Amino acid sequence: MTITPHGSLKKAPPLTIPPRQAARLPESDAAAGGLFEAIQRGEAFETVVHEATRGEKPVLEVSNFNLWYGEAQALHDISLVCPDGKVTALIGPSGCGKSTLLRCVNRMNDLIDSVRVSGDMTLNGESIYTAGVDVIELRKRIGMVFQKPNPFPMSIYENVVYSLRIDGERDRSVLDEVCEQSLRGAGLWDEAKDRLQSSALAMSGGQQQRLCIARAIAAEPDVLLLDEPCSALDPIATGRIEELIDELKGTYSILIVTHNMQQASRASDYTAFMYLGRLVEFGPTDEIFLQPRLKETEDYVTGRFG
């Protein structure tokens, strides 16, 4: 993989939006003072879903999903599909529930005692939330990369093959093979191959994050969850991660949470815009960024709001 400085990534589409092209809200909502105000008042509304999202084969489906932290509802009736082999981005202002939604996919929210959910998600057609699901097995099928790189305090090699180790894989040649493939997959092989036995904590932040991606893909997950994977990285490291996402596309289905509009527009195929726990608009990234149906989405993606 060649190092491309962040600035020269060519995938960014122009973010200028032709005026007047965005569809208006229905009159009734507009009269009530806009969609965001309506959401703030807790009024129900229909998510705007672009038709193009329906033709794809979904790897992950979210249906009528609600989540409460104690009494406070954090997710409201979310329905969403993550198409197979594609990158789906979750965007929205802080506190809109995008990370919460992401963490529901591998049931990380089980760790929080006060969390209650309703609705369901399915991974390749299998329910994630019905009683009796083996959460451990579920998590093994889902890779996750966090905001802050979190390699374990052990060698680079051990980090990558960790998921195999805990499944009892002892065969050195298998481990070596997986280690190399995963590190290559994460674009880290050339930098790491001569120091596989040194501590992962000695790497730079960007390298650590790619190591975490290598660790996640070593288990060959059905879907890869990325929770703001670049927010703790400098622009060059961010550029490399974005390149990597582009390379992983097709092989892996990716769901990524990001605060960075450019990143969503560059890296993703589909984009879901969330606000205060609701899914507002969901469609192909080009359409969301260039021809959003809602004025609110347009305002957000162009930076006029949020």
Next chain:
Amino acid sequence: MKVKSTDRILVWSLRAASATAGSLVLLILCFLVLESVEGITRVGAGRFLNDPGWHPSQGAESEFSLVPMIAATIASTIGAILLAGPVGVLAAVFCRFYAPPKLARAFRSIVELLAGIPSVVYGFWGLVTLVPLVRELAPPGASLLAGILVLAMMIVPTVALLAFAALKNVPPGHLEGATALGLSRWTTIVKVVFPSAASGLGVAIVLGTMRAIGETMAVLMVCGNITKVPSSLFDPVRTLTANIALELGYATQEHRAVLFVSGLALMIMIVLLVFVQERLQRRARLA
């Protein structure tokens, strides 16, 4: 310039306070060394290890072997830490990872309370409850085993609280990462939490050990205080600390000086442990 003068006052009073604290420790150490030097030169260092026994007040026939007391201190400390270490660490693990929040809070308050119970109360309880129980196993009851059990009870809270703090210091990212990889809770604890908290857990054990070495009153009450190297867990023993507490009141001349030597021996053990603890803490900070 007014701000600066109050600042100066503050700085100087802080300096005075830390100088007082630091010099007190140094003074005690100097005092111990000075008093011991007299004992070492007058009695001869070799006799502390080679004399046949401990008969310190018999004029020219006095014997000054510290071996029984050193053996008792080491045996009771090791025994206590072998019991209290695993119990304390596992209690902390339970509290941190398994207990429901309310139970965990209650449990921690109880452990904090245990840590605050005066040692004489432990000793008292040991004397009236534990010693008779041990006596049923093998007389006389007041023994190394009773001392180990009481000491273990006393240091479990210390170890548990410090271990809990060490476990809490494990970066949440490690836990999340392990969970997301599909590790079970126990695997996460053994494979991720323990390695990353190892230094902190080490500090917990070391501080527990120091408390066990220095404990005087409780062991004095339950150990039987015979100056003989123990050959079994049921033998009565006398630790270095108990020996000082028992005899300093009436000791004179060489006897008194040798007691200071045993104090110095204790101090050296503690200094070594502090050294170990500091190294562990430095590692914990780097990890």
